[in-house]
Amino acid sequence: MDWIDTLLIPAIKAIVVTFGLLLGFAYMTLAERKICARFQLRYGPNQAGPFGIFQPIADALKAIFKEEVVPEHVDKWLYVLCPVLAMVPAILAFAVIPVGRPFVLAGRTITLQLADINVGLLYPMAVAGLGAYGIVLGGWSSNNNYSLLGALRTTAQIISYELPMALSLVALVIVTGTLRMSGIVEYQAALPLIVLQPIGFLIYFICGLAETNRSPFDFPETENELISGYNTEYGGIKFALFFMAEYINMIVVSALVATLFLGGWQGPILPGWLWFFIKTAVMLFVFVWVRASLPRARYDKLMHFCWKFLTPLAVVNLLVTAAVVLILRG
Amino acid sequence: MSLPQILFLVVGVITLGAAVAVVTSRNVLHSAFLLALTFFGVAVLYVLLDTPYLAAAQVLVYIGAISVLIIFAIMLSRKVAAPDLVQRNSQWLLSLIVAVLLFGVLAYLTLQTAWPAAKQALGVDAIGGLGEAFVGTYALPFEVVSVVLLVALVGAIIIARER
Amino acid sequence: MQDNYGFLGLYLLIAIAFPFVALGVAYLLRPKRPAPVKSSTYECGLETIGETWVQFKAQYYLYALVFVVFDVETVFLYPWAVAYNRLGLFALVEALIFVGILVAGLAYAWRKGALRWM
Numbered sequence: 001m002d003w004i005d006t007l008l009i010p011a012i013k014a015i016v017v018t019f020g021l022l023l024g025f026a027y028m029t030l031a032e033r034k035i036c037a038r039f040q041l042r043y044g045p046n047q048a049g050p051f052g053i054f055q056p057i058a059d060a061l062k063a064i065f066k067e068e069v070v071p072e073h074v075d076k077w078l079y080v081l082c083p084v085l086a087m088v089p090a091i092l093a094f095a096v097i098p099v100g101r102p103f104v105l106a107g108r109t110i111t112l113q114l115a116d117i118n119v120g121l122l123y124p125m126a127v128a129g130l131g132a133y134g135i136v137l138g139g140w141s142s143n144n145n146y147s148l149l150g151a152l153r154t155t156a157q158i159i160s161y162e163l164p165m166a167l168s169l170v171a172l173v174i175v176t177g178t179l180r181m182s183g184i185v186e187y188q189a190a191l192p193l194i195v196l197q198p199i200g201f202l203i204y205f206i207c208g209l210a211e212t213n214r215s216p217f218d219f220p221e222t223e224n225e226l227i228s229g230y231n232t233e234y235g236g237i238k239f240a241l242f243f244m245a246e247y248i249n250m251i252v253v254s255a256l257v258a259t260l261f262l263g264g265w266q267g268p269i270l271p272g273w274l275w276f277f278i279k280t281a282v283m284l285f286v287f288v289w290v291r292a293s294l295p296r297a298r299y300d301k302l303m304h305f306c307w308k309f310l311t312p313l314a315v316v317n318l319l320v321t322a323a324v325v326l327i328l329r330g
Numbered sequence: 331m332s333l334p335q336i337l338f339l340v341v342g343v344i345t346l347g348a349a350v351a352v353v354t355s356r357n358v359l360h361s362a363f364l365l366a367l368t369f370f371g372v373a374v375l376y377v378l379l380d381t382p383y384l385a386a387a388q389v390l391v392y393i394g395a396i397s398v399l400i401i402f403a404i405m406l407s408r409k410v411a412a413p414d415l416v417q418r419n420s421q422w423l424l425s426l427i428v429a430v431l432l433f434g435v436l437a438y439l440t441l442q443t444a445w446p447a448a449k450q451a452l453g454v455d456a457i458g459g460l461g462e463a464f465v466g467t468y469a470l471p472f473e474v475v476s477v478v479l480l481v482a483l484v485g486a487i488i489i490a491r492e493r
Numbered sequence: 494m495q496d497n498y499g500f501l502g503l504y505l506l507i508a509i510a511f512p513f514v515a516l517g518v519a520y521l522l523r524p525k526r527p528a529p530v531k532s533s534t535y536e537c538g539l540e541t542i543g544e545t546w547v548q549f550k551a552q553y554y555l556y557a558l559v560f561v562v563f564d565v566e567t568v569f570l571y572p573w574a575v576a577y578n579r580l581g582l583f584a585l586v587e588a589l590i591f592v593g594i595l596v597a598g599l600a601y602a603w604r605k606g607a608l609r610w611m
Contacts, residue, residue, distance in 0.1 A: 010500040014507045022511075064519045067526060078363070084512040091508040095501055114504055115497040118457060122386040122571065129394025130370075136401060137363060152405065156553050159398055159560045166567040173574035179457060237519035241512055303556070307599075307608045311563075315596060318570075322577065322585050329578075337502075377498050387568045395564040399557040406554050461576030464569070465584045472587065475569060476594040483562045483598040487607045490555055 005108065013114050017094055025247045026056035032288045039292035059240075066236035071142070078141035083234065083241035086134025090248040093127040096120040096181045097255050100265045100273030112265075112273065113182065120181035121169060124256060125162065128211060132158045134245065139230035151230040153299060158211055160306045165207035167314035168200040171321040172260060185264035192263035199317045201261045203310055205286075208253035210306070213246060215291035217302055254283035338378050345371025358404050366397040383457050555607045559599075566595050 030045065030052060037044030045052035070079065100112035117123060132155050139151020173179060175196055176187045187193070194201045210217040234242060258264060258279035265272030297305070348368040355361045369392040376385035464472045570588070577584055602608055 006499065007503075010503050011507075014500070014504040017504070018507055018511060064515075064522055065524075066519075067524045068519070075357075078360070080516070084509070084516070087512040088505075088508045091511065092501075092505060095504050115500040117382060117497045117501070119382045119386040122383075122390065126386050126389035126394065129390060132394070132398065133363070133366060136398070137359075140359060140405070148405075152402075152553055155398060155402075156556050159395065160556055162394070163560060163563050163567070166564070167570075170567060170570045170574045173571060174577045177458075177575060177578040179571065179575060236523065237515055241515065304608070307556075307559075308603065311599070312596075315592060319589065319592065322588060325577065326582065326585055382498070383572070391561075391564055391568055395557070395561040399554070399561055402554045402557045455575075457572050458576040458579070461572035461574070462579065464573050465576070465580050465587055469583075469587060472569070473590055473594075476566070476591045479562045479565060480594050480598045483559065483595075484601055486558045487555070487602055487605050490558065491605060491607065 009108075009110060010114065017114060018091060021091055021094060021248050021251060022244075024251050025244050026060070028247050028251065028284060029059065029243075030055050031284070032291075035285070035288045036292050063237050063240035068236045068238070071144075075141035078137050080238070082134045082138035082141060083238040083245075084134075086131055086138065086245040087241045087248075089127045089131035089134075090245040090252065093124040093131075093249070093252045094255065096123050097252075097259050098182055098185055098264060099255075099276050100271070111182070116180060116182045119179050121173065121179040121184070121260075124252065125166060125169075128158075128249070129162070131245065131249065134242075135230050138234070138242070142230070142234070147230050154213060154230060157213070157217065157302065157306075160303060161207040161210035161217075161310075164203050164306065164310040164314040165211065167311070167318055168197075168203040168207070169260075171200050171314075171318045172197055174318070174321050174325055181259060184260060185266060188263040189266050192261060192266075194261040197261065197317075197321070199313065200321075201257070203314050203317065204261065205257055205283075206310065208257065209287070209290065210302070212249045212253055212287075214250065214287055216294040216297045218291075218296060250287055251280070251284065254280045254287065257283050334378055338375065341371055341374045341378065345375065359401065362397060362401050362404055365400065366393050369393050369397065381456075383460065559602050559607060562598065563595065566592075 033055075034044040034052070045055040048054040048058045070076070095114040096117060098111065098113035098116070102109055102111040104110070135158075136151045136155040139147040139149075139154075142148070172184075172193060175193065176184050178184060178187075184193075209215075230242075255276075258276060262279045262283075263275075264279075265276040267275035270278075345368055348364045348371060352361045352364045352368060355364060369388060373385040373388040373393075376382070376388060569591070573584065573588060
């Protein structure tokens with residue numbers, strides 16, 4: 001281990017991942033608008049460049065050049081800090097996801113993963129918990145009834161859905177026997193875990209929709225009752241940062257589903273990174289598909305669904321998995 | 331001094347600074363936020379001490395759950411949610427003495443204990459070892475934890491619903 | 494092992510730097526023409542009625558409370574799950590009791606209406 005291994009390569013990886021996520025965010029917004037438009041028999045953005053491919057650039061320029069309006073009654077420090085607080089965990093959560101097969105370059109083995117830590121599975125969940133602060137404090141510091149209500153709802157929703165999510169992952173760990181991401185991907189060399197843990201997959205994906213505040217769980221942004229919720233008082237680049245955080249969270253959840261349940265970068269013929277990319281893209285498409293197809297749920301139903309259906313189901317899934325593993329082992 | 335030691339000092343100072351700010355801030359919600367920051371600093375210290383599972387548990391439980399609970403509690407109580415709270419009352423001297431005494435006792439015990447486990451290096455599979463201990467040596471405490479959690483839950487619901 | 498956490502620290506620095514750079518660039522480039530009406534609360538054009546920082550309903554608190562208890566439970570279950578392949582029937586029985594006691598707690602919260610959104 002010299003400085004190239006400990007400093008240069010990780011720094012390059014970190015920068016590539018950060019910019020990759022930003023690029024992913026930019027084109028995810030375009031893809032979502034295009035796909036939603038097709039679902040509704042519209043064209044979607046098509047003015048900026050062929051097929052609207054420069055639309056994200058135009059959006060970014062708009063966000064940067066927009067005059068900022070800081071309402072006079074806000075809690076200044078937290079108000080400015082919160083978009084950052086929402087954004088940083090979103091980027092951080094990607095660190096443990098392996099995006100491809102390790103390869104050898106000039107005698108050095110390079111893993112396509114930022115950090116292969118032994119609590120890899122818990123890391124994204126822990127970091128997602130940090131992201132909730134950006135939202136709850138952002139809504140509070142705005143000093144606006146709608147913002148605060150949106151922030152409270154979101155936080156209650158995020159912590160509630162974290163529970164079945166965590167329980168579904170315990171069942172997954174029983175099968176794999178490791179919390180290390182690289183180990184979980186290796187385990188799926190022959191068979192993706194979705195086959196062994198179909199209920200766990202469903203629970204995880206539903207919770208992923210709720211954790212990222214996506215339709216049909218998009219309560220923070222109920223524009224008809226909360227005028228966009230926790231980010232009502234935010235504009236320009238600060239609003240853009242909140243928006244980015246949501247989309248990057250969505251990319252991270254899709255990448256996690258791909259890694260944990262769909263076999264990660266494992267797959268025949270094609271190179272590993274391409275498999276990873278395809279699986280993540282499919283999950284992102286499902287996110288948009290769900291949004292285009294389902295109406296928003298009612299808040300009380302959302303909470304009841306989590307506590308009275310998903311959580312008991314996750315507990316049953318966990319115990320059944322444990323029993324089956326024991327029986328199969330003999 | 332090696333890099334981990336320098337990092338330990340820097341993170342320690344930030345954590346302590348945040349902890350002091352928790353008690354001196356005039357806005358309760360800022361205090362709650364700074365408390366979460368303090369917890370995060372402690373989690374980083376755990377990582378530097380090579381116990382990542384504790385760090386993950388610290389973030390999941392203290393930042394992801396308990397601090398959120400505290401923030402909800404603040405928002406639920408009309409009087410303290412408003413900024414500019416007076417945080418001193420007639421008992422500040424008494425609580426200062428108690429706090430100093432408690433710190434003294436804890437510091438004394440920390441320095442006196444031999445810490446037998448610290449001398450062995452942690453195995454590769456420290457988390458699995460923890461799990462084995464839950465089922466083997468510490469099976470009874472493991473079950474008692476669940477009873478304690480149940481008692482906490484029932485008690486909290488009774489108190490919260492009695493208004 | 495420790496190296497991987499060093500990489501995480503490096504990544505943390507870059508992740509923190511990015512939003513601040515974005516905020517800074519926007520600060521330098523955007524126009525600044527403040528006006529008093531602009532900075533009032535956006536609430537469908539009406540004046541806010543009452544204070545914002547007021548009391549909210551206890552339901553949020555109850556959910557958070559139940560969540561804390563179960564969050565601690567899952568933190569205990571992960572090491573058990575990692576070691577499960579090496580353990581025998583006793584591990585399953587123990588987890589059944591552990592989870593069972595907490596499920597009783599969930600059932601209690603359910604019956605007492607702590608999980609009902611009002």
